[in-house]
Amino acid sequence: ETGVTQTPRHLVMGMTNKKSLKCEQHLGHNAMYWYKQSAKKPLELMFVYNFKEQTENNSVPSRFSPECPNSSHLFLHLHTLQPEDSALYLCASSQGIFYEQYFGPGTRLTVT
């Protein structure tokens, strides 16, 4: 068990839908991350939260909106996505920022 859970595991949504991805960590960590992994491309770091404060936003389009209500939960709100946003979205947590990270199983997102 990784200690980091993500729901849903699979999501298919139309371009006009609004959906949210959820991540929860049971490790007592202070930092949480969202990553995007597209086919044939390197992992892309999207957002970083440290003690519930966003410390990094790597030029991510505004159709992706993160939310970190507490150190254990991280959400990624999705709206008006494009087909090229189809990818595996991974959540991770670590004790401190950029310490060894523990990854969730990911959400496989397909935008139709």
Add this chain to the structure above:
Amino acid sequence: KNEVEQSPQNLTAQEGEFITINCSYSVGISALHWLQQHPGGGIVSLFMLSSGKKKHGRLIATINIQEKHSSLHITASHPRDSAVYICAGHTGNQFYFGTGTSLTVIP
């Protein structure tokens, strides 16, 4: 050109072989991570190192800061080692990922 380059991109080995995966980076980094990703997507952090060498079971990771190079070695490889191995360097709030090395170990 990616800031982090891995080689080889694909690797097939016979069970029991000694395996080396290389990672070179062109930016200054605070630490380097080796990650393992199994089919289905799950990622496990294998090592985080900023100097020298670390060992965990059959896995060994080394880093040469001056040469901006790291290697991941697997001794006595096993089919369960089949996965994608990803090298990543970080500095400040930036994270640079390699494209991964796909390893297949044949029984």
